Amino acid sequence: MSLVTALLPVSVMLPLVGAGVALLFRGAPPVTRWIAILALTVQLVTECAMVVGIDTSGPIVMHLGGWAAPVGITLVADRFAAVLMVTSTVVTLAVLVYAGAQQRSGPRPDGAAAAFHPAMLIMATGVSNAFVAGDLFNLFVSFEILLTASYVLLTLGGTAERLRAGAPYLVVSLLSSLIFLSAIALVYAATGTVNLADLAGKIGDLPAGVAAILQSLLLVAFGIKAAVWPMSAWLPDSYPSAPAPVTAVFAGLLTKVGIYAIVRVQTLLFGGHGFTTLLMWAALATMIVGILGAVAQSDIKRMLSFTLVSHIGYLLFGVSLGSSAGLTATVYYVVHHILVQTALFLGAGLIEHLRGTTDVARLGGLARSSPLLAVLFFVPAMNLAGIPPLSGFLGKVGLFEAGLDTGGVLAAVVVAGGTLTSLLTLYAIVRIWGRAFWRPTPAGAVGGDGLAAGDGATGADESVDGDEDGENEGGDDESGTVRTRTRLPGGMLAATAAVVLAGVLLTVAAGPLYALAGRAAGDLHDPGRYVTAVLGATP
């Protein structure tokens, strides 16, 4: 067993151990913060080592407990998984720094805040485990780990607004988990295995109808998690009400884990065939419906949630093409999208921290009052819209070229839809930008007015301790008044800047990174290496 292989379980176990230790020190928030940051920093280093190791010597495999592949639990990391692990750890780490700085600047945290860092680490465990899961059941368990942690994070503090938002999220997630579990039962009944590499050979032997049933069940289960239209309505409903750091990490990671599962299942199990036309239509509808929702919003966080749904469509389009070029662009675009969405939600959190609201009707003059925030919001915003030469543009060009190369009429229609979506994204972003940053501060927006009284839950600054509006439910002296601050904590700015810079780095180093994405997509497109790595290796 090489050293790099030994790192594989470490990257999953570290955040989990960190969560346990952090719970021990739950009475001392600074200690939990440092434990969490330390655990994720070490995890990031090991994952970077894994990317280098995997890129030079192929996928790494570990059979847990020494049980050989088709029976035991197998952890596998190929280039795609390793790249996503690094990206997700970067994002989680930045969000933890951000949340720590926000906690320090806010009121003294209470019991609810003590759950934040452990829950965050457990979610990081689930995300990492999902990326390296070598069998369907382990993938299911990873989903449950990260979902259960996300339930806690979404309803942190237990205010009425968050419980309302958490309920649909919880029910929809449960439903998708049950569909996934039923799919696993049927897969096992049909093939007698749940190991992905083993299934890659056995699915092909099944009757076409049975394979189609299995594929559709898996796609529906993952489609709900990835927020693919028409299974996307839960996302803009539940994400915006969570604390800003939580929304940022959810937006960055959770839907992408769903996309990862779709990519893995489509390429490895079904060889890129089946339901491709349906997936293309779903991609088109996800883009268009999502962005039309974004255009209608006047709250920054809600607008961003809709763009999040909309851009899932691009990823799905790349998968549905099934070509190597399409997958390359998808790999690149996933990384881009994780970084950009997280940066934007962190930026929205900064706005909320300053002005106590993200409703553009009550915002204004931000470009003048905090130019640094303006830059930190503007760069990822333009990146999201796909303005050249940023990574959003490169990813979209890659996707569109791959789409036109396949030559189908439907692919061309989706490319046209993608271009339209891109323009509408720009419109939605510019609309928000013009009102929140460029226009003068509207009269009555500062210091509280009649407008503010109605929505105490979203009006108050929502730091991760989050219960301040819960306690002030009766009188709206605190929660109804729009508070303004002039200074942003350095940690929050630094964390946001780090994610923005990572997004810019994706543009600056686009050559080598796109080549890496190409090699990752090559692995995905030809799953032979993955299969031999898992089944051919000795425990």
Place this chain on the structure above:
Amino acid sequence: MTADVVLSVAIGALFAVGVYLMVSRNLIKVLLGFMLIGHGTNLLLLAAGTWGTAPILGETGGPGGRADPLPQAFVLTSIVITLAVSCFMLAMVFRRYLQARTADVPDDPDDELVGAEPGGTE
């Protein structure tokens, strides 16, 4: 593997009743529905394996062969997960009940706002 009619009907019934309960607005009914579908899924997992004597190393299998231990391991894991999620959901329902004396999920105020004002806040 032979299809077991009783098991199939039981799984179908659990799913049907569970789905009926899950579309409710009342979170307690949703929880009950989730638990029923969870049982249905666990039975489905069990049905995916083969029946027989306990698969213990060193013991000879019965005439019907040995049971497949893998789905049973799946079911155990799934039961634990269902328990954890049910606990969380009960806590959530209780919190909601303390605040509003109801277990129903209300509408999204932002949705109502968007619906009430054609053209948004232009």
